[in-house]
Amino acid sequence: MLPDIITMIPIYIMGRKYEVxxxxxxxxxxxxxxxxxxxxxxxxxxxCGACVTMYRKRGTYQLNVGLACQTVTEPDMYLMxxxxxxxxxxxxxxxxxxxxxxxxxxxxPELMRCLQCNTCSKSCPMELDVMGYVAAAMRADLEKVxxxxxxCVMCGMCAARCPAELSPFNIALLIRRMxxxxxxxxxxxxxxxxxxxxxxxxxxxxxxxxxADEAEMIERFKEFQATKxxxxxxxxxxxx
Amino acid sequence: MGQSxxxxxxAEKALLLxxxxxxxxxxxxxxxxxGPNKGGLAPKxxxxxxxxxxxxxxxxxxxxxxxxxxDVLIIGSGGAGVTAALTARETGAxxxxxxxxRLGDSNTIMAExxxxxxxxxxxxxxxxxxxxxxxxxxxxTPELVDALVNDAPFIVEWLTSLGVNFDRLPDGSYYAHMPAxxxxxxxxxxKDLTGLEFMRVLCDEVRNRQIDVLxxxxxxxxxxxxxxxxxxxVLFDFDTEQYFPVEAKATILATGGMGRLHPQGFPTSNHxxxxxxxxxxxxxxxxxxxxxxxxxxHPTGVAWPEQMLxxxxxxxxxxxxxxxxxxxxxxxxxxLETRDALSAAIxxxxxxxxxxxxxxxxxxxxxxxTPLIDLMGGEGTFMRRFAGIHGRFKKYGIDPIHEPILxxxxxxxxxxxxxxxxNGETDIPNLYAAGEVAGGVHGHNRLGANSLVDxxxxxxxxxxxxxxxxxxxxxxKWSLEHVRAYNTSLMEAxxxxxxxxxMLLPDYRYERALSTVQHTKGR
Numbered sequence: 001m002l003p004d005i006i007t008m009i010p011i012y013i014m015g016r017k018y019e020v021x022x023x024x025x026x027x028x029x030x031x032x033x034x035x036x037x038x039x040x041x042x043x044x045x046x047x048c049g050a051c052v053t054m055y056r057k058r059g060t061y062q063l064n065v066g067l068a069c070q071t072v073t074e075p076d077m078y079l080m081x082x083x084x085x086x087x088x089x090x091x092x093x094x095x096x097x098x099x100x101x102x103x104x105x106x107x108x109p110e111l112m113r114c115l116q117c118n119t120c121s122k123s124c125p126m127e128l129d130v131m132g133y134v135a136a137a138m139r140a141d142l143e144k145v146x147x148x149x150x151x152c153v154m155c156g157m158c159a160a161r162c163p164a165e166l167s168p169f170n171i172a173l174l175i176r177r178m179x180x181x182x183x184x185x186x187x188x189x190x191x192x193x194x195x196x197x198x199x200x201x202x203x204x205x206x207x208x209x210x211x212a213d214e215a216e217m218i219e220r221f222k223e224f225q226a227t228k229x230x231x232x233x234x235x236x237x238x239x240x
Numbered sequence: 241m242g243q244s245x246x247x248x249x250x251a252e253k254a255l256l257l258x259x260x261x262x263x264x265x266x267x268x269x270x271x272x273x274x275g276p277n278k279g280g281l282a283p284k285x286x287x288x289x290x291x292x293x294x295x296x297x298x299x300x301x302x303x304x305x306x307x308x309x310x311d312v313l314i315i316g317s318g319g320a321g322v323t324a325a326l327t328a329r330e331t332g333a334x335x336x337x338x339x340x341x342r343l344g345d346s347n348t349i350m351a352e353x354x355x356x357x358x359x360x361x362x363x364x365x366x367x368x369x370x371x372x373x374x375x376x377x378x379x380x381t382p383e384l385v386d387a388l389v390n391d392a393p394f395i396v397e398w399l400t401s402l403g404v405n406f407d408r409l410p411d412g413s414y415y416a417h418m419p420a421x422x423x424x425x426x427x428x429x430x431k432d433l434t435g436l437e438f439m440r441v442l443c444d445e446v447r448n449r450q451i452d453v454l455x456x457x458x459x460x461x462x463x464x465x466x467x468x469x470x471x472x473x474v475l476f477d478f479d480t481e482q483y484f485p486v487e488a489k490a491t492i493l494a495t496g497g498m499g500r501l502h503p504q505g506f507p508t509s510n511h512x513x514x515x516x517x518x519x520x521x522x523x524x525x526x527x528x529x530x531x532x533x534x535x536x537x538h539p540t541g542v543a544w545p546e547q548m549l550x551x552x553x554x555x556x557x558x559x560x561x562x563x564x565x566x567x568x569x570x571x572x573x574x575x576l577e578t579r580d581a582l583s584a585a586i587x588x589x590x591x592x593x594x595x596x597x598x599x600x601x602x603x604x605x606x607x608x609x610t611p612l613i614d615l616m617g618g619e620g621t622f623m624r625r626f627a628g629i630h631g632r633f634k635k636y637g638i639d640p641i642h643e644p645i646l647x648x649x650x651x652x653x654x655x656x657x658x659x660x661x662x663n664g665e666t667d668i669p670n671l672y673a674a675g676e677v678a679g680g681v682h683g684h685n686r687l688g689a690n691s692l693v694d695x696x697x698x699x700x701x702x703x704x705x706x707x708x709x710x711x712x713x714x715x716x717k718w719s720l721e722h723v724r725a726y727n728t729s730l731m732e733a734x735x736x737x738x739x740x741x742x743m744l745l746p747d748y749r750y751e752r753a754l755s756t757v758q759h760t761k762g763r
Contacts, residue, residue, distance in 0.1 A: 006754075021754065025547050032753035038456065038478045038745070042345045043511050045551045046632050047436050050342060070635060072547060091448055094403055126631075146405060151433060151628060154440060173444055177403025180441075184405065185412030190359050193393045202365045202390070209369055210382035218250065221374040224367050224423035231418040231559040231576060232425070 009075040026053050026068035026079060039083035046070045049155030052125050055079045065157055067125045085156030087167040090174065099178035101140030108171050111137060113164040120158035120168050126151050130158050134168050137175055142183060145175040243563070245574045253581050260584035260591075262537055262649075263684075268504050269533050274729045276528040276667075283535060285501040289520055292737035293727045295744075296460045296474060296483060298720040303463075307484030310336040310452075311710040312703070313472055314492045315459045315518065318346025319435070319692065320675030321494035322442045323699030324664075324706070325451050328492075331707035335451050336486065338475055340458035340495075340513045340744065344443040347496055347511045347676065348695060351435030352554035352628065354427030355399075355696075356689035357392035359414055363424035365389040372690060375421040375578055376655075376683020379531065384681040387662045388690070391697040396428055398696070402441050405430055417559045419688030421578040427689035432554050432628040435692065458517060458744050462491065462525045462671065463718040470525065470671035471718035476744070489713040490670045490706035493518040494699065497654035497676040500746040503535050507550025508651040517742035518677040522658045524726045527666045530679035531656025536686055539564070539582035541650020543605030545636040550650040553608060553629060555579075555688040560625060561616045565607040565644065566595035580685045583649040590648065597646055605646035614641055653691060655682050664702025670713060672702040 006021040011029055018033040027041060042050030051068035058076035068081065090107035097103050105111060111134070120130035129148050136144035149172035159167035196202070209217065248256065258264050269281040273291050282290065312328040314321050317339035325337040339345065358368040368389040373380050396414065400406060407415035407429050416425040430437040446453065456478035463471040463485060472488040495518030499510025508514070523529060540557065542548040558564070558575045564582065566572050566589050573585040586606050590596030596604035613622045622641045623630060633640050657679030664672040675695040682690060730737070 023546070024753065028547075028748070028753040031748045032750060034749050036745070036747070036749055037512075038341070041512050042341060043350045045350050045509070047433070047628070048342075048345060048349050048511075050345065070547075070632065072636075089444075089447055091450065093448065094401075094445070150405070150431065150437075151631070152440075153436070173440055176405055176437075177441055177444065180403035180405040181401060184400075184408055187359075187408075187413045189361060189413050190393060190397060190400075193359050194397060197365065197390055197393060205366045206369050206386055206389070209366070209373075210386065214378050217370060217373055217378065220370045221423070224370060227362075228418065228423045229362070229425075232556075232561070 009073065011073050011076070012078045014080055015078070020073060024073055026066065026071050026073055027051055029073045030068065040068065040081040044069045047153055049153035050083065051081065052155035052157050053079055053081045065123050065125045067153070067155070082157065082160060085160045087156050087159040087170055089167065089170045092174070094177055094181060097174070097178060099142060099182035103178070104137060104140060104171070104175065107174060110164065110166055111171060114138065114166060115164050117163060119161050119163060123157045123161040125155060125157060126153055128152060130168050133172055134166065137171055142175050142179045145172055146179045149176065243571055245571045247574045248577060248581060256584045256588070257580055260588045261580055262504050262506070262587070263534055265504070273733050273735055275523055275726070276526055277523070277532070281533045283501070283503040283533060285503050286498060286516060286519070286532065288737070288739065289501070289516060289741040289743060290523060291730060291735050292739045292741045293730060294461055294524065294723045295740040295742065296720070296723065298724050301474065301483045303485050303719065305484070306487050307475070308336055308486045310334050310486065310488050312336070312490045312492065312706045313338065313486050313488035314494060315473060316346070316494035316496060317343045317453070318494060318496055318675060319348035319438060319442070319695035320699035321492070322446050323696050324492045324494060324674055324703035326442070326445055326449065327700045327703030328707040329449055329451055331704050333707035333710055336454065336488070337446065337451055338454040338457045338459060338486065340456070340517070342455050343446065343453050344439045345511060345513060346439070347514060348435045348692070349439040350509070350511060350552070351692050352432040352552065353419060353556045354417065354429035354434050354689045355396065355692035356422065356426050356687070357396045357428060357693060358389060358424065358426050359393050359396060359428070360416060360425060363426050365392070367423055368392065368426065371422050372687055373683070375687040376685055378683065380683035381680035383662050387701065388681055388694060388697050391700070392693045395693055395696040399438065399441070402445055404437055404441050407431065417556055419555045419559055420576045420582065421687040422689070427556070429556065432556065432626045438692070459521060460742060461720060461723050462521050463487070463720065464525055464722050465716035465718040467669070467716050469669040469715065471715045473521070474720070487715065487718065489710040489715060490672065492664070492672040492674060492702050492706055493522060493658065493677050494675050495677045499651045501743070503651055506537060506649065506651040507541060509538055509541055509550055509552040510651065512745065515743040515746060517744060518673065519658065520742040522666060522668070522671065522673065525668055525671070525722050527668050527671065528659050529656060530659040531684055532654070532679065534655040534684045535651060536579055536653035536655050537583040537649040538652035539579055539586055539649050540608055540647040541652070542645070543603045543648040544599040544646040545638065546601050547636060548632065549603070552650065552652065553645065553647060554626070557608065557610060557613070557626060557629070560621070561612045563609045563612055565609050567597045568595055570595070578685060579688065586649055599646060603648065605648045607644040608647045609644045610640040611642055611644065653686055655679070655684055655686055660698070662701065663705040664698050665705065672706055674698040674702045
């Protein structure tokens with residue numbers, strides 16, 4: 001039984017009307033309506049992109065986009081989920097794709113067809129500046145692409161809506177991978193640590209600890225805790 | 241600001257856990273009536289599934305029509321599954337990756353905080369080892385922890401080489417923070433989107449390597465041959481609703497945890513598909529479970545707004561300075577206690593002490609004082625580190641930069657799982673388990689940031705080992721005989737279950753969609 005305090009509102013799932021309690025997300029409203037979701041539902045926490053949904057509100061011309069798990073229903077919403085988008089993804093070996101613009105264009109030549117119409121940005125449920133990162137990709141500003149696309153949940157809505165037929169989210173993914181592998185500086189400290197492990201520097205002590213009793217383990221733990229310093233250092237504002 | 245609360249000593253912590261931690265409520269556990277762990281305890285929600293017959297009626301499926309044949313079948317496509325697939329392929333095996341929902345759908349994608357690895361100069365695998373053992377209450381399998389801490393820095397290198405954009409300091413060194421229970425800064429992050437970045441890159445790599453992926457095809461039972469070796473699995477096609485067998489020389493279970501069973505009625509931070517399928521299949525096939533009655537409740541699940549109930553607020557938020565505060569504005573526990581102790585303290589504060597905050601839907605929560613982050617770290621710190629968290633709250637008119645948020649413990653992780661060795665091998669020949677579905681490495685309580693490293697370490701180890709082994713594997717005549725035998729043992733124990741398993745997906749239809757009704761029962 002529903003609690004008395006709940007107010008019901010009408011929504012339309014693929015054109016069919018349902019009465020659902022006010023305040024539910026689109027995802028829960030669909031479940032309340034009786035849908036057992038297999039496609040169109042994933043993490044339920046706004047990061048996986050499975051539940052991207054297009055909707056119009058009655059009486060308005062705008063076409064809206066939102067993640068079903070994050071968007072609260074409103075009266076007279078007309079909903080359609082888009083659980084799969086046939087997007088283009090180039091196949092490449094990251095080991096041989098160096099970070100430069102010619103490789104981006106080689107893998108995604110259609111990038112230059114961008115009309116700068118901004119439909120992609122307007123279609124992004126994460127409200128990313130998609131057109132901004134596509135423009136940055138065109139001028140091979142990799143850092144800008146990383147910055148503007150980092151929160152992309154790969155739902156594919158930009159690819160579904162792009163009149164120039166780009167798959168912007170896959171282009172951004174290529175560039176983020178190039179940037180992470182080739183542009184971010186290597187860490188000499190990590191290399192030192194890997195060598196220490198290869199040389200077996202810690203092996204003897206860990207072998208000993210594997211047989212240590214609880215008292216010794218706790219003693220060592222206290223010793224390490226006493227010298228632990230600050231939990232977090234501040235990330236620098238500038239880029240590395 | 242600048243206030244602190246003394247860390248609990250070990251005796252105080254033990255008493256707090258025994259009195260308030262959900263794991264110690266014996267009434268919430270039941271004995272497993274049949275199988276390798278017969279007589280052992282497990283959360284009653286899991287026992288309900290373990291003592292139900294298979295959803296697959298062995299007589300109703302034609303096993304002569306083999307759907308696929310492969311060297312290595314990987315079930316599940318979170319961090320452990322995709323890593324096992326990539327590694328097995330790299331080692332030269334033919335690979336089939338089957339997954340219940342889409343490629344990459346998993347708890348991994350939701351991980352905000354970071355991946356633990358002793359990379360910084362003041363850290364070492366020795367310290368990581370000790371922290372992990374103490375965090376696990378000394379119950380961890382030492383060999384597994386040894387593998388975990390020594391492989392961890394190599395995982396950071398591997399992910400970087402694949403193009404993961406780890407947070408860095410100006411000199412190129414890795415930025416790392418110190419989650420609760422760790423003695424050094426060693427959690428490597430990608431803002432608050434660490435798992436999302438990992439999965440985007442790894443799934444892209446799976447596609448680049450053109451590995452065969454079967455989406456919307458959950459496994460429902462394993463196949464065993466006449467020698468008792470695992471010989472693959474029966475998958476269920478979610479679209480056509482047909483069952484079909486896949487024959488494999490090695491099978492790697494990477495199906496994740498049990499959050500969507502909602503142990504003890506708790507909300508969960510877990511993915512929609514976290515329904516313990518791997519545990520059920522492996523157990524029916526005869527694989528023992530380890531520490532399966534130990535469940536992790538993350539202290540900072542969202543209590544309000546209702547739409548976000550149970551979702552996680554990363555532990556990194558506390559590492560960055562946010563305090564946990566009662567309705568009276570008092571600090572009652574150190575913000576960097578381990579997850580088990582902090583959850584117990586919050587449950588005590590909201591329950592017995594009556595210092596919780598009542599939400600409009602009848603939940604009780606406690607304050608997480610997020611504005612401290614900018615007050616201590618300078619304006620802009622919260623946005624630089626936690627833009628994702630900010631965005632999710634902002635949709636509901638809550639600004640965590642300037643106002644505290646309400647939290648309550650949420651089911652987060654299954655500490656135990658299928659017993660494995662350092663190669664990810666279970667007790668069943670040719671059956672492997674990696675990631676949350678496996679047990680032992682975390683003992684009774686996992687430390688933050690140790691699961692993101694676990695999935696890669698044991699995903700790689702099981703993928704490599706399986707691929708190397710398959711050349712010498714001869715599969716005999718396989719069947720679902722063990723499923724029949726298990727069903728019979730249930731009948732002999734006079735157990736009448738109204739459900740079947742594995743569950744595959746939780747049922748949230750109709751009134752169950754109103755989670756306040758569902759998840760607050762049993763508190």
